[in-house]
Amino acid sequence: MGQKKLIKFxxxxxxxxxxxxxxxxxxKWNAFFKELAKGTKPIVLxxxxxxxxxxxxxxxxxxxxxxxxxxxxxxxLGRMFPNQHFVGLDLKGNRIWKGASIAxxxxxxxxxxxxxxxxxxxxxxxxxEVSEIWITFPDPQLRLSKAKKRLTHPKYLRLxxxxxxxxxxxxxxxxVHLKTDSPNLYLFTKTVIELFGLTLITATxxxxxxxxxxxxxxxxxxxxxxxxxxLNIASSNRIxxxxxxxDKELPLELDEKLKEMIAEFEVxxxxxxxxxxxxxxxx
Ligand SMILES: C[S@@+](CC[C@H](N)C(=O)[O-])C[C@H]1O[C@@H](n2cnc3c(N)ncnc32)[C@H](O)[C@@H]1O
Numbered sequence: 001m002g003q004k005k006l007i008k009f010x011x012x013x014x015x016x017x018x019x020x021x022x023x024x025x026x027x028k029w030n031a032f033f034k035e036l037a038k039g040t041k042p043i044v045l046x047x048x049x050x051x052x053x054x055x056x057x058x059x060x061x062x063x064x065x066x067x068x069x070x071x072x073x074x075x076x077l078g079r080m081f082p083n084q085h086f087v088g089l090d091l092k093g094n095r096i097w098k099g100a101s102i103a104x105x106x107x108x109x110x111x112x113x114x115x116x117x118x119x120x121x122x123x124x125x126x127x128x129e130v131s132e133i134w135i136t137f138p139d140p141q142l143r144l145s146k147a148k149k150r151l152t153h154p155k156y157l158r159l160x161x162x163x164x165x166x167x168x169x170x171x172x173x174x175x176v177h178l179k180t181d182s183p184n185l186y187l188f189t190k191t192v193i194e195l196f197g198l199t200l201i202t203a204t205x206x207x208x209x210x211x212x213x214x215x216x217x218x219x220x221x222x223x224x225x226x227x228x229x230x231l232n233i234a235s236s237n238r239i240x241x242x243x244x245x246x247d248k249e250l251p252l253e254l255d256e257k258l259k260e261m262i263a264e265f266e267v268x269x270x271x272x273x274x275x276x277x278x279x280x281x282x283x
Pocket of ligand 1: 091117
């Protein structure tokens with residue numbers, strides 16, 4: 001491992017706003033952020049009181065950025081909404097270091113990071129503890145054989161359902177946001193939403209078009225740009241955005257149907273986009 005990476009790995013070990021594979025966190029996020037705001041050092045996770053998650057989600061909504069990389073959304077939303085709590089989750093410590101360092105530098109006491117595997121995400125949050133989830137520019141996992149690794153595959157949505165707040169009349173909870181430059185991942189996610197009967201709030205294949213930005217569907221939070229957003233890896237030159245509710249059961253039996261449906265429309269596009277880019281997909 002390079003020297004720079006080692007320095008960043010060592011730094012995040014000292015940061016109170018980065019938790020690496022933390023134990024015993026479900027139900028404690030509100031208490032954790034209270035200690036972070038007080039400047040307690042070190043924050044002893046085992047000593048944090050457990051509090052009713054659903055109630056906290058209303059007073060200080062907890063928003064999760066999955067596969068956050070440098071955490072532009074956790075940090076950017078943290079600035080926009082001082083009364084909400086934001087957690088970025090990623091496996092790569094050197095990327096998390098960036099967002100965590102900015103949050104520390106700018107005194108954002110409502111922003112923290114977990115370094116862990118997304119597959120283990122249910123270990124860190126209690127039932128209904130999280131109000132919203134942002135997924136920004138995840139690996140599109142273009143190959144059909146890798147479809148189960150897409151972060152909007154029902155396999156993952158079932159994990160999110162274990163801690164995402166139930167839908168309420170305010171339309172501001174129980175939401176999942178996906179930003180991607182991959183037309184394939186966009187179409188895939190729309191197919192999942194339709195097949196499982198989830199409530200689609202917004203879907204656009206051209207987020208920054210004047211028509212969409214001037215419409216009442218525009219959400220100012222979408223103006224935050226991430227590192228991967230700037231790379232235009234899919235060469236689509238368009239940012240796609242979907243906002244939906246995880247408000248239905250996700251029967252396992254439908255996964256097979258999903259597999260059949262995507263096999264029909266994905267093969268050509270995957271091959272075409274590989275040829276167009278003249279490179280391997282980013283997986
Ligand atoms: C393409 S990058 C996007 C990063 C960021 N959201 C952005 O838009 O710049 C995908 C991120 O997902 C993370 N990632 C991929 N698989 C993961 C996993 N199983 N668990 C945690 N993070 C993962 C990677 O470390 C990487 O930072």
